[in-house]
Amino acid sequence: MLDNVRKAVFSINGTALFIAVIGVLSSFVTIFVNTSADVSVKWLLLSITLGLYAMVILLKVAHDAIEKGRPLPPFENPIRFVSEPGIFVIRKNEHFLSNILVGCYSQQDGLERLAYIGVVDHVQPTLIQIRIQLDLQILATVPVGPDELKMLEIRPVVPFTAVQQLIRQGN
């Protein structure tokens, strides 16, 4: 946490925020504060500046922490089907580890059915290839178009009965 605060303060963003805080404060001072008053205005300004600066930095750190901690969804919609090797391509997602079985679920009219069993065949820096291992004949043709692919959801979860079917078929 302290490291995050240090990084946020000593960065270009931190400097820009500092300048912004000074600008806002000076404009308020010009409008509302009588700097010739008996109160030591310079100390007052300094303390307000530092207080506002610290508050903004902490808000930024909190925002970054929330963004960083947000988990990826446990499913992916395929973005492409490549017919030649018979693979679905999905975006990189930490839930899909190399060589695991995955289920491709078809969603139509609010009904969800397991259409294919696949294997995470190859993991690239930003993409993952899912090889179809068993076609359960739920869909007449493999979805290819962008709208059809959005109806398919790939999850690293396969029902036990489907695994048994896979074994029976000798795949």
Add this chain to the structure above:
Amino acid sequence: MNPRYLGKVVSVVNATTVVVNIGADQGVRSGQTFVVVGLGETITDPDTGEDLEQLELVRGRVEATHVQQKISTLTSIDVQRDPDIKEIKRSASAALYSFGPTTESVRVGLDRTKPLISPKVGDYIIED
């Protein structure tokens, strides 16, 4: 070259063996395993329109079987198994009268080295 790609295929010896342009000088050791990939189409994110990366077409997993200074010979280590064959032999009496000795035997399929899928000169190798 992208640091992900350790070397390139410079010769295709046969369906299971290729030669690559990295060897002992680049730290390749005998028995080290790699994946041979060819580069396919560029995949675009349909939501953002951003080009993600080129699809890597996996040719197969290989092992360094012979390492020279600047080149190495890599051989496929993927295995494919022939289907098991079940044989049922009936004696003549069993065939005619539904009784008599019948023997069943299962010939277990052989494990064979799986050939690489269309390897080409210019394909890349990456860490396994």
